[in-house]
Amino acid sequence: MKDFRVNDVAARANVSVGTVSNVLNRPEMVAIATRERVEAVIAAMNYVPNERARQLRAGTSSMIGFVMLDAGNPFFMDVARGAENAASALGLTVLLGNSDDDASREDSYLEAFELQRVRGVLVSPTRDIGARVRSLRERRIPSILIGRAHSPAAASSVSVDDVAGGLLAAEHLIGLGRTRLSFVAGPLHIRQVTDRLAGAQSAVARSSAATLELFGATSLSIQAGRVIGRQIAGRRPRDRPDAIFAANDLLAIGILEAITLSEVPIRVPDDIAIVGYDDIEYARSAVVPITSIRQPSAEIGATAIRLLLEEASDLSLEPRDVTFQPCLIERASTVQGSA
Amino acid sequence: MKDFRVNDVAARANVSVGTVSNVLNRPEMVAIATRERVEAVIAAMNYVPNERARQLRAGTSSMIGFVMLDAGNPFFMDVARGAENAASALGLTVLLGNSDDDASREDSYLEAFELQRVRGVLVSPTRDIGARVRSLRERRIPSILIGRAHSPAAASSVSVDDVAGGLLAAEHLIGLGRTRLSFVAGPLHIRQVTDRLAGAQSAVARSSAATLELFGATSLSIQAGRVIGRQIAGRRPRDRPDAIFAANDLLAIGILEAITLSEVPIRVPDDIAIVGYDDIEYARSAVVPITSIRQPSAEIGATAIRLLLEEASDLSLEPRDVTFQPCLIERASTVQGSA
DNA sequence: GCCTCCCGTTGAGACGGTTCAATGCTGAGC
DNA sequence: GCTCAGCATTGAACCGTCTCAACGGGAGGC
Numbered sequence: 001m002k003d004f005r006v007n008d009v010a011a012r013a014n015v016s017v018g019t020v021s022n023v024l025n026r027p028e029m030v031a032i033a034t035r036e037r038v039e040a041v042i043a044a045m046n047y048v049p050n051e052r053a054r055q056l057r058a059g060t061s062s063m064i065g066f067v068m069l070d071a072g073n074p075f076f077m078d079v080a081r082g083a084e085n086a087a088s089a090l091g092l093t094v095l096l097g098n099s100d101d102d103a104s105r106e107d108s109y110l111e112a113f114e115l116q117r118v119r120g121v122l123v124s125p126t127r128d129i130g131a132r133v134r135s136l137r138e139r140r141i142p143s144i145l146i147g148r149a150h151s152p153a154a155a156s157s158v159s160v161d162d163v164a165g166g167l168l169a170a171e172h173l174i175g176l177g178r179t180r181l182s183f184v185a186g187p188l189h190i191r192q193v194t195d196r197l198a199g200a201q202s203a204v205a206r207s208s209a210a211t212l213e214l215f216g217a218t219s220l221s222i223q224a225g226r227v228i229g230r231q232i233a234g235r236r237p238r239d240r241p242d243a244i245f246a247a248n249d250l251l252a253i254g255i256l257e258a259i260t261l262s263e264v265p266i267r268v269p270d271d272i273a274i275v276g277y278d279d280i281e282y283a284r285s286a287v288v289p290i291t292s293i294r295q296p297s298a299e300i301g302a303t304a305i306r307l308l309l310e311e312a313s314d315l316s317l318e319p320r321d322v323t324f325q326p327c328l329i330e331r332a333s334t335v336q337g338s339a
Numbered sequence: 340m341k342d343f344r345v346n347d348v349a350a351r352a353n354v355s356v357g358t359v360s361n362v363l364n365r366p367e368m369v370a371i372a373t374r375e376r377v378e379a380v381i382a383a384m385n386y387v388p389n390e391r392a393r394q395l396r397a398g399t400s401s402m403i404g405f406v407m408l409d410a411g412n413p414f415f416m417d418v419a420r421g422a423e424n425a426a427s428a429l430g431l432t433v434l435l436g437n438s439d440d441d442a443s444r445e446d447s448y449l450e451a452f453e454l455q456r457v458r459g460v461l462v463s464p465t466r467d468i469g470a471r472v473r474s475l476r477e478r479r480i481p482s483i484l485i486g487r488a489h490s491p492a493a494a495s496s497v498s499v500d501d502v503a504g505g506l507l508a509a510e511h512l513i514g515l516g517r518t519r520l521s522f523v524a525g526p527l528h529i530r531q532v533t534d535r536l537a538g539a540q541s542a543v544a545r546s547s548a549a550t551l552e553l554f555g556a557t558s559l560s561i562q563a564g565r566v567i568g569r570q571i572a573g574r575r576p577r578d579r580p581d582a583i584f585a586a587n588d589l590l591a592i593g594i595l596e597a598i599t600l601s602e603v604p605i606r607v608p609d610d611i612a613i614v615g616y617d618d619i620e621y622a623r624s625a626v627v628p629i630t631s632i633r634q635p636s637a638e639i640g641a642t643a644i645r646l647l648l649e650e651a652s653d654l655s656l657e658p659r660d661v662t663f664q665p666c667l668i669e670r671a672s673t674v675q676g677s678a
Numbered sequence: 679g680c681c682t683c684c685c686g687t688t689g690a691g692a693c694g695g696t697t698c699a700a701t702g703c704t705g706a707g708c
Numbered sequence: 709g710c711t712c713a714g715c716a717t718t719g720a721a722c723c724g725t726c727t728c729a730a731c732g733g734g735a736g737g738c
Contacts, residue, residue: 005723006725017688018687018689048478051451052455052456053726058693071435077410080437084437093447093451097432097434098416115389116391254624281561285593288626345696368715370715370717391695395725397695681737682738683736686732687731691726694723697723699718699721
């Protein structure tokens with residue numbers, strides 16, 4: 001009923017604590033007979049070493065923290081899964097924290113990870129977290145940002161070229177002959193949102209006919225999308241945009257739901273075409289399958305782990321930025337008759 | 340650039356380590372002048388105490404682990420959110436681990452939490468984890484199961500009456516005049532699946548006309564649902580069920596997508612009515628909004644934290660089981676014209 | 679029989695904190 | 709002036725593990 005210590009095991013096996021420790025950590029350097037005896041005692045007592053003490057002594061942890069902007073968004077879970085797979089192959093464990101775009105929650109997770117002296121931290125930041133990142137760095141805890149950094153040189157980052165993604169989306173819509181484009185933004189402190197908007201703006205600027213209207217959603221969620229959708233459906237038909245580019249798929253799903261189920265249904269894509277972002281699985285299963293910008297989520301997670309470990313073993317490394325390219329997945333919300 | 344210790348702070352403030360520790364943990368017992376001086380030094384050095392060392396000595400942790408069956412399933416994320424809110428109000432941090440219905444991953448997370456000697460553990464188990472739970476208990480780490488336990492007395496649990504939920508769903512379909520019911524199950528080692536099936540079976544048994552066919556999906560995911568959906572769509576119309584009860588909403592979404600987008604589209608609910616389970620937000624936004632069984636997810640998480648802390652402070656407590664009642668949310672996938 | 683060598687084992691010290699009995703100091707009371 | 713109480717501070721012991729210099733003993737060589 002009590003928690004045994006290495007002492008107890010040593011006493012019961014008639015060896016010293018050092019030997020027990022060796023059996024656990026360097027079994028090859030202990031005689032076979034001794035080893036088997038100690039192992040038997042360990043099993044009999046159901047002894048489990050105390051990781052906190054071990055890490056205190058070793059000065060190193062096998063945990064990696066990941067603070068997510070929105071764990072409810074499948075995109076981030078896919079990134080997390082990629083990170084987990086890469087980490088567990090190396091015997092490391094990824095612990096997830098969900099900030100829900102709340103700066104204080106984000107900071108409390110980062111603080112908890114800092115107090116724990118984890119091996120490193122991945123963050124998809126809600127806003128500029130340069131200060132905390134520097135503090136972690138002083139503790140020799142590297143951090144990798146998922147998504148482009150606000151303050152450049154603070155930490156390495158793994159991101160997708162969101163400006164290119166925005167460009168892709170808007171060009172696709174313009175290429176389909178749409179002219180009254182709109183961008184549905186989430187909170188503007190999120191870098192991804194402003195970058196995607198910038199991409200869309202530059203595509204529109206290149207076109208002579210197209211215009212871009214901006215809608216501001218309160219968050220990157222289905223619910224917020226519904227609100228915008230109802231707003232659009234409430235307008236007179238000639239005042240509505242003929243194409244919507246939503247800052248992410250959750251928004252797109254909410255918008256789509258609201259406008260197709262409104263009193264006088266709007267046809268998608270005939271009346272309004274919709275493009276989302278992230279290519280989450282639900283986008284494919286929506287009322288009308290949603291055209292979306294795909295990001296290599298699992299690869300992002302795996303790359304982040306790789307960078308993290310490189311920096312953990314060489315703290316003098318300069319921050320690096322790895323950027324992936326997004327691609328467009330066409331579906332029925334923009335192109336009639338496609339999958 | 341180095342990680343300071345309490346020693347360094349003590350030296351710089353001309354006090355002993357004990358005093359620094361007191362400033363941090365029991366500030367009221369240290370003279371104001373001294374306290375302010377020490378606090379100034381702490382701030383100046385950006386000293387952050389090492390939580391591992393602190394907890395090693397104190398023997399207690401402020402972390403709670405939560406191993407989720409499927410972090411990609413919004414239902415579990417909602418439970419996690421409920422737990423996080425309840426925990427953070429008490430100064431505790433919830434760390435998430437995703438087992439993805441993989442027993443070995445589940446065990447490796449539980450092991451990591453056990454090694455870390457966390458305050459307690461929440462688990463939505465993939466299968467019978469009685470052994471691990473007992474092992475945790477020996478370390479005085481209480482565990483709370485989310486969902487009904489396999490081996491009864493191992494740990495407390497917070498669950499929803501899934502048999503009642505299954506009954507609700509099947510009775511709803513039967514009440515609509517459907518007779519050729521089918522249940523789309525996920526992996527049968529998951530308790531929720533078998534319970535929901537049992538509920539459906541008993542509803543069917545009570546009816547003279549209704550029958551129940553069983554489909555086995557490989558996992559509780561959208562993809563697995565699509566496979567089943569295609570299988571159903573591939574049958575001759577008279578061989579198809581006229582009602583589907585899916586073990587969860589993800590399956591329902593996949594099935595719905597596959598059958599409505601098949602070559603000869605099946606009308607929902609006219610040809611086939613569909614009921615899901617969990618009432619995740621996406622269910623409402625699907626091709627046809629899906630009728631579902633709602634569970635009080637946030638409340639489940641909060642209750643689990645409450646039980647956990649009660650057991651952490653009194654280890655002699657007998658395992659308890661808190662059961663919530665589910666309710667049916669009607670939508671267009673069973674009732675034409677509803678929201 | 680003695681000296682090496684080598685392998686296996688030992689046990690003290692370190693990791694970075696907290697705790698608590700002991701100590702030092704101040705000021706009040708007589 | 710002395711005693712005593714009471715408060716602030718001290719520093720050694722401890723939490724559970726790992727590491728490494730030192731040690732013991734058996735085998736082999738002479």
